Amino acid sequence: MQHKLYLFLLLQLPAMFISSCESNRGQIIPYVKVYFDLDIYAELGDMGIGTTKVFPNEGYQGIVLYRESDLVFHAYDRTCTLWPEHDEAVVEDSVFFGVFRCPECGSTYLLMNGAEPNSGPARYPLVEYKTSVQGNILLITN
Ligand code: FES
Secondary structure, eight states: OEEEEEEEHHHHHHHHHHHHEEEEEEESSOOOOOOOOTTTTTTTTOOOOOOOEEEESSTTOOEEEEEETEEEEEEEOOOOOOOOOOOOOOOSSSSSEEEEOOTTTTOOOEGGTTTTESSSSSOOOOEEEEEEEETEEEEEEE
């Protein structure tokens, strides 16, 4: 019985660390109020599934929107998470589709994988904002 308890605690330990890191991610970059909406058909009708669109005047260093499926969108701040104080915005890679690269440190982030870094020194994904679809409207908020 005691062995099962130890095993349970051992298996839960990594999950506890992962969730505590998770809550810090939003504080990696300075807080900026984000609250804007887009018409899915009029403003995003040209966005195919798997494509991205950049909104340079939203978020801290601009927001890149990724369309996962018809009604599922992810909105990421473009600020590189390695040294956010550099105020460096990631830009789309010229070769690989859906990959965004920090021009300063070269870290690359794969948007289809939750904007996790897939190369370079950065260890945290791009900060993600909330998205929700209500009728024709996509709402993006903190
Ligand atoms: S932002 Fe300075 S290292 Fe990527």
